[in-house]
Amino acid sequence: MSQREDAKAERRRRIVAAARALIRETGDAGLSMRAIAARAGVSLTTPYNLFGSKRAIVVAVLEDVRQFQDRFAELQQLDVIDRIFQAVSISMTYYAQDEAFYRPLWTEALDTNGKELRTTLSSERRYAFWRGLVDEAAAAGAVLPGLDADLLVRSLERVFGSAMLSWVLGAIPTSNLEATAGLGYALALRGATVPERHPAIEARLMGYQRELLRLPKAAPAA
Amino acid sequence: MSQREDAKAERRRRIVAAARALIRETGDAGLSMRAIAARAGVSLTTPYNLFGSKRAIVVAVLEDVRQFQDRFAELQQLDVIDRIFQAVSISMTYYAQDEAFYRPLWTEALDTNGKELRTTLSSERRYAFWRGLVDEAAAAGAVLPGLDADLLVRSLERVFGSAMLSWVLGAIPTSNLEATAGLGYALALRGATVPERHPAIEARLMGYQRELLRLPKAAPAA
DNA sequence: GCGCTAATCGAAACATGTTCTAAATTTTAC
DNA sequence: GTAAAATTTAGAACATGTTTCGATTAGCGC
Numbered sequence: 188m189s190q191r192e193d194a195k196a197e198r199r200r201r202i203v204a205a206a207r208a209l210i211r212e213t214g215d216a217g218l219s220m221r222a223i224a225a226r227a228g229v230s231l232t233t234p235y236n237l238f239g240s241k242r243a244i245v246v247a248v249l250e251d252v253r254q255f256q257d258r259f260a261e262l263q264q265l266d267v268i269d270r271i272f273q274a275v276s277i278s279m280t281y282y283a284q285d286e287a288f289y290r291p292l293w294t295e296a297l298d299t300n301g302k303e304l305r306t307t308l309s310s311e312r313r314y315a316f317w318r319g320l321v322d323e324a325a326a327a328g329a330v331l332p333g334l335d336a337d338l339l340v341r342s343l344e345r346v347f348g349s350a351m352l353s354w355v356l357g358a359i360p361t362s363n364l365e366a367t368a369g370l371g372y373a374l375a376l377r378g379a380t381v382p383e384r385h386p387a388i389e390a391r392l393m394g395y396q397r398e399l400l401r402l403p404k405a406a407p408a409a
Numbered sequence: 410m411s412q413r414e415d416a417k418a419e420r421r422r423r424i425v426a427a428a429r430a431l432i433r434e435t436g437d438a439g440l441s442m443r444a445i446a447a448r449a450g451v452s453l454t455t456p457y458n459l460f461g462s463k464r465a466i467v468v469a470v471l472e473d474v475r476q477f478q479d480r481f482a483e484l485q486q487l488d489v490i491d492r493i494f495q496a497v498s499i500s501m502t503y504y505a506q507d508e509a510f511y512r513p514l515w516t517e518a519l520d521t522n523g524k525e526l527r528t529t530l531s532s533e534r535r536y537a538f539w540r541g542l543v544d545e546a547a548a549a550g551a552v553l554p555g556l557d558a559d560l561l562v563r564s565l566e567r568v569f570g571s572a573m574l575s576w577v578l579g580a581i582p583t584s585n586l587e588a589t590a591g592l593g594y595a596l597a598l599r600g601a602t603v604p605e606r607h608p609a610i611e612a613r614l615m616g617y618q619r620e621l622l623r624l625p626k627a628a629p630a631a
Numbered sequence: 632g633c634g635c636t637a638a639t640c641g642a643a644a645c646a647t648g649t650t651c652t653a654a655a656t657t658t659t660a661c
Numbered sequence: 662g663t664a665a666a667a668t669t670t671a672g673a674a675c676a677t678g679t680t681t682c683g684a685t686t687a688g689c690g691c
Contacts, residue, residue: 191637191688198639220678230640232680241678298521299577331611335618342593349571355521371564371597378600378610388600389553396557413658413667420669442648452670454650463648 199237201227207248215291245295250310267327268384271320272391275372279365286361294355329384339379346371363399370395421459423449425469437513467517472532489549490606493542494613497594501587508583516577551602561601568593585621592617
């Protein structure tokens with residue numbers, strides 16, 4: 188890599204690090220472009236040159252920090268459907284456990300404020316991961332024949348996204364995040380699978396339901 | 410009602426009308442608080458007194474304009490599940506047909522910008538409507554026994570919301586809005602119903618899928 | 632080493648949502 | 662009718678995301 192690109196990458200890294208540190212220290216409040224730039228030791232214009240928008244920076248932080256790889260390792264030995272639920276559980280638990288960091292992060296990431304909001308939220312890596320799980324489920328004969336894997340993955344991503352949005356909007360408490368997402372996945376997965384898989388999924392469905400009914404009623408969804 | 414409250418209500422009405430007119434004329438661009446206030450003939454502070462935030466005003470416009478009642482009348486004669494799909498179709502078609510108006514509206518409504526975003530997006534009326542459909546489906550024995558109606562409705566609302574969000578973010582084109590939402594509903598409903606209902610729902614599922622696969626691939630979901 | 636190119640910088644500017652202040656106005660209660 | 666209370670008003674202010682612009686700096690090919 189040329190020295191020029193090298194310096195760019197270094198600035199990029201510093202900007203992402205600055206944003207991460209600011210969220211960590213001040214939550215949503217202190218996360219302004221001016222603060223990020225100052226913290227990264229660059230001018231206000233540079234983040235715009237390198238990322239284009241505040242949202243893009245936040246998404247970069249989200250991508251950067253999302254190192255679930257090790258946690259996902261144990262998935263291999265599970266049933267092909269259990270694996271999906273397990274992945275959801277891991278993700279949501281991960282966010283819930285460090286709420287002070289991830290809620291501001293997702294709040295900014297889901298901010299639809301700007302005009303040019305084409306910033307892809309779902310990364311290639313992320314898509315590939317879920318696509319892999321769905322493909323394996325399909326290969327195992329669990330998925331309804333004829334159902335398009337791509338469309339199914341996108342539907343599941345939307346279930347994921349809507350749970351995050353509800354969380355960010357305050358419609359569901361952090362303690363309900365996993366169960367809310369899980370219930371959405373259970374419904375969609377029971378809807379997407381062959382009958383033999385239904386009993387197991389129904390068990391999960393009812394488990395999540397029990398959890399949600401135990402706690403104070405959640406506010407309406409977005 | 411006291412004269413004072415009367416005047417307040419009148420101002421409220423004028424503010425909502427101003428916002429509606431501005432969206433109609435200028436789309437998203439011209440919809441600033443200053444513009445709304447000027448158009449309504451009130452000072453900038455008044456909308457904040459009466460609504461609290463820009464988002465609340467937009468939600469009020471959305472509630473005000475959402476008069477699907479007449480269009481929903483024909484639902485009565487349909488099968489209890491078909492009714493739900495029909496309601497989705499009516500809603501989405503309604504938004505798609507007047508995209509220039511409803512896209513800016515939903516863009517603002519889903520804006521998570523501000524701090525106090527507790528503004529309930531899902532109104533009582535809206536919830537009651539979908540709850541009614543779900544309750545009827547349950548009464549007809551279509552819904553999986555033991556599944557909580559409230560949680561199911563909220564899950565379906567999230568499917569709805571995520572389709573709108575994808576639309577607003579530009580992840581799916583307007584021409585795909587109905588099919589995207591429909592596919593999400595089909596998955597969740599197949600997941601929530603007894604096996605006897607599955608063939609009919611699968612037919613819809615495949616119908617939506619066919620429609621989505623026909624058009625250019627949609628961008629990733631939010 | 633030298634010019635060219637690309638990138639950053641510093642600073643200002645703009646639009647906007649929101650809040651605050653004190654003055655003016657209108658409704659209500661007596 | 663008049664005093665008190667509640668609201669609106671005008672205007673400024675603040676924080677913020679984003680853009681613009683001219684000046685400056687640093688790396689690249691030669």
